Amino acid sequence: MNLNKQQAENLILSFFIFHGKFPPGTTAANWKQTKMSDMQFDDPPLPGNPDFEKQKLAVLLQQQFNQLGLGMISPLDILKEGTKTMQDLADFCFKNQSALGSIL
Numbered sequence: 001m002n003l004n005k006q007q008a009e010n011l012i013l014s015f016f017i018f019h020g021k022f023p024p025g026t027t028a029a030n031w032k033q034t035k036m037s038d039m040q041f042d043d044p045p046l047p048g049n050p051d052f053e054k055q056k057l058a059v060l061l062q063q064q065f066n067q068l069g070l071g072m073i074s075p076l077d078i079l080k081e082g083t084k085t086m087q088d089l090a091d092f093c094f095k096n097q098s099a100l101g102s103i104l
Contacts, residue, residue: 002070008094012086015064019057032090037082054079065093071100 003011013031016022016039022031023038042053049055058076065072073096078089 002097002099003068003094005090005094008097009090011064012061012090012093015061016086019060021057032085032087034086035082036079036084036086036089039086041079051076051080061093065097066100069100070097072097 009032013028021040022034023040026034041057042050046052055076058074058079061075062072072093075089075092075096078084078092
Protein backbone atom coordinates (compact mmCIF):
# COMPACT_ATOMS: atom_id res chain seq x y z
CA MET A 1 0.00 0.00 0.00
CA ASN A 2 1.41 3.37 -1.03
CA LEU A 3 1.89 6.33 1.26
CA ASN A 4 -0.71 9.06 1.06
CA LYS A 5 0.46 12.58 0.23
CA GLN A 6 0.81 13.69 3.87
CA GLN A 7 2.77 10.55 4.78
CA ALA A 8 5.13 11.07 1.83
CA GLU A 9 5.70 14.71 2.85
CA ASN A 10 6.35 13.65 6.46
CA LEU A 11 8.86 11.05 5.31
CA ILE A 12 10.72 13.66 3.22
CA LEU A 13 10.69 16.20 6.04
CA SER A 14 11.93 13.78 8.69
CA PHE A 15 14.58 12.34 6.34
CA PHE A 16 16.17 15.72 5.67
CA ILE A 17 15.86 16.83 9.31
CA PHE A 18 17.64 13.63 10.37
CA HIS A 19 20.43 14.23 7.85
CA GLY A 20 20.75 17.90 8.86
CA LYS A 21 20.39 19.31 5.34
CA PHE A 22 17.92 22.15 5.85
CA PRO A 23 19.37 25.66 5.92
CA PRO A 24 19.13 27.75 9.09
CA GLY A 25 15.74 29.37 9.52
CA THR A 26 13.77 26.46 8.06
CA THR A 27 10.53 25.86 9.95
CA ALA A 28 7.57 23.52 9.74
CA ALA A 29 5.72 26.36 7.99
CA ASN A 30 8.29 27.05 5.25
CA TRP A 31 10.21 23.82 4.58
CA LYS A 32 8.23 23.00 1.43
CA GLN A 33 9.35 26.25 -0.22
CA THR A 34 13.05 25.57 0.43
CA LYS A 35 14.92 25.39 -2.88
CA MET A 36 17.47 22.68 -3.59
CA SER A 37 20.07 25.41 -4.12
CA ASP A 38 19.51 26.48 -0.48
CA MET A 39 19.87 22.99 0.96
CA GLN A 40 23.16 22.12 2.59
CA PHE A 41 24.31 19.59 0.00
CA ASP A 42 27.89 18.94 -1.08
CA ASP A 43 29.38 21.64 1.08
CA PRO A 44 32.18 21.71 0.18
CA PRO A 45 31.82 19.63 -2.99
CA LEU A 46 34.29 16.86 -3.74
CA PRO A 47 36.61 17.97 -6.55
CA GLY A 48 36.06 14.79 -8.57
CA ASN A 49 32.30 14.52 -8.00
CA PRO A 50 30.43 17.70 -7.05
CA ASP A 51 27.13 15.78 -6.76
CA PHE A 52 28.42 12.98 -4.53
CA GLU A 53 26.26 13.85 -1.53
CA LYS A 54 23.17 14.33 -3.67
CA GLN A 55 23.76 10.86 -5.14
CA LYS A 56 24.16 9.40 -1.66
CA LEU A 57 20.99 11.10 -0.38
CA ALA A 58 19.01 9.93 -3.42
CA VAL A 59 19.96 6.31 -2.68
CA LEU A 60 19.27 6.68 1.05
CA LEU A 61 15.87 8.21 0.32
CA GLN A 62 15.04 5.30 -1.99
CA GLN A 63 16.03 2.95 0.82
CA GLN A 64 13.59 4.70 3.16
CA PHE A 65 10.80 3.80 0.74
CA ASN A 66 12.21 0.27 0.34
CA GLN A 67 12.00 -0.26 4.09
CA LEU A 68 8.28 0.43 3.81
CA GLY A 69 7.96 -2.15 1.02
CA LEU A 70 7.83 0.54 -1.65
CA GLY A 71 10.02 1.28 -4.61
CA MET A 72 10.74 4.65 -6.11
CA ILE A 73 12.79 5.80 -9.06
CA SER A 74 15.81 7.89 -8.18
CA PRO A 75 15.06 11.49 -7.14
CA LEU A 76 18.59 12.55 -8.12
CA ASP A 77 17.49 14.86 -10.95
CA ILE A 78 15.25 16.78 -8.53
CA LEU A 79 18.06 17.07 -5.97
CA LYS A 80 20.45 18.40 -8.63
CA GLU A 81 18.06 21.06 -9.97
CA GLY A 82 18.64 24.17 -7.87
CA THR A 83 15.29 25.77 -8.68
CA LYS A 84 13.25 22.77 -7.52
CA THR A 85 11.72 22.97 -4.06
CA MET A 86 11.21 20.44 -1.30
CA GLN A 87 7.54 20.43 -2.31
CA ASP A 88 8.63 19.36 -5.80
CA LEU A 89 10.66 16.55 -4.25
CA ALA A 90 7.78 15.44 -2.02
CA ASP A 91 5.41 15.47 -5.01
CA PHE A 92 7.92 13.48 -7.09
CA CYS A 93 8.31 10.87 -4.37
CA PHE A 94 4.55 10.62 -3.83
CA LYS A 95 3.83 10.21 -7.55
CA ASN A 96 6.68 7.79 -8.25
CA GLN A 97 6.24 5.32 -5.41
CA SER A 98 5.04 1.82 -6.20
CA ALA A 99 4.98 -1.70 -4.82
CA LEU A 100 8.60 -2.76 -4.48
CA GLY A 101 8.54 -5.50 -7.11
CA SER A 102 6.83 -3.39 -9.77
CA ILE A 103 9.80 -1.13 -10.55
CA LEU A 104 12.55 -3.77 -10.61
